[in-house]
Amino acid sequence: MLKMLIFVDAIVALDPCEVAGLEQKMHILLCVHGALSAALSQLRFSSPSRLPSAQVARIQREIASLLSAKDDEATQAISGTMSQIWGCLMESMDASIRIQKIQTPHGSSDVHNVTRAATDHFGYLWDNYSSVTPIVFQAACRGYAAEVGDTKHPLASLTIQMMPCLEEKLDRWSKSFPDQGLRFLFMMNNYCYILQQLHDHNTHARNLLHLYFAQLSRKIKSHELRYPEVSWAPVLSCLRYRGSSPLPKFERTFCKTYNAQKLWKVPDPELRERLRKAITKKIVSGYTNYIKDNGVTTLKFSPQELQEMLRELFEG
Template structure:
């Protein structure tokens, strides 16, 4: 579950104090004897990052193995830390004449050259901080950075493709990057404006890189799920030679992913549309948005595979119960989803009704016919159909008593 952070508006005194603190950090960063090749003392950045809860980011930036930082995969500390760094940069408006409370604390005799020097010093400090923070993007887009994820559905653990959690993290990071709006103020220093432009370019490049990684993760998940449709085992692990009426594990996996795409529609849709525009993805359903086409393709493929699997069931009653359970599960998940075509939902509801009728027809019609329209073979002593009915009913009961009708 995602929670919105409470926003607090600092007082003028608090803002002035923060500006003073960050100016001190910037001076220490460039004035300390342990300056790095980037021109600053990274221990100062590490101290600040540690206060923000992301001291590990500097080690990622230095090329430490990704496995050492698997705890950071969810970006739970990185996202708020980046937001605080950007907010800190916004406070530097006080370094410009006529902007914010910092002007009040500046001595009247302070020269314009000194003010400009502070602007440039902080711009460079902020640039180094952002470059180190954005190195996290390269860390999370690494192809091998995944871990196994297990969801629990109706009390049963359901393994899903490992890239699912990575995909969720990538989406959160991209959403964060897309919302960053740096407050660029006109400056008399061409160097400050150049630095600001470089930061914007880096942000744009990182956002594009995350977008590409999201599409790659989506393709990997889709491939793994579609490959799982070839698996002949049921999800409950109780598959018998006659088959199982339980909801198939492929049905659970496909619908879990489709519903994830539905919930993240406004984040996913632009990425899939972009992939379609450069022919990385060719939608099969041209009358809908590319993301909806992708979902339709997966659900249609699932239905086809379920139908093919059911053909191997020797008992026709079990076959139609299997199709009924799985189709009902799909229909329930898609019911009233805002972006999925209503026509498909209507067609699916019709299939569910058809499977129900076929199940009743092949399983219970022979039994009920002994009562409704008894033939001579159904009549026993005293021309009563009850003995035959009871016998047929017992056969059906014995056969079907262990068949599952899962609750959707």
């Protein structure tokens, strides 16, 4: 047994510097913790047919004490590794912000790679809910980690504490985008990804994080409403131009906006469809009303052509 427990010390002592290595370490530690907990449970709740001798009882106490100490080490190591992973992810987010400001100064609508990694991390924790929950609780009680607000659902409490840190960094990064429409699209894409990965793929998360998911949904809806106003209302406002004919100005502005945003991407099909409908309703209906009200007969684009073009938005 002593030779076996050396393995625990070796795993605890590992100190990888990359997220992938830390995640592998945590996976192994969870397996080790499970084995130690199972051994302790069998030792403590075994019911021998006869009372053990004093010597056997002493040996059992010593074994239980040793296993308990190693179990505590594994718990502390898992908690520490979880903190390391999150710290590395947030540091990489700060670094990527500095790099992307140089490489892609105009920004991108894609889901950020740190959003993917952070959501995958919490997805893994929720996929191992029964193993991770008592560890998070024990770590908080023993002072290895920050206190959890909800002791009944410590993993939910930890998620609600950590994910807003990611949201704040995403929001700060998006504010550097010159185009505010792209900023709203970026935030919607990232929030949708978090919802899909945590809400749709895990029953425990869906049941215990419903308030957090409702909050995310409200943020998505808020950006969804503001996006057409920021990006497409200026296009429609060209029809109120008081020059000789506002149509050329409308056509130029529409083409410029359309050509830029056609290359933007919205991965979620439902969000993509809602945005297209909102833009189409705003632009095509306003354009059609202008044509009817002013008796315009010669057009560069028919309302149907505009509608077909808008159906091509957000494919990337």
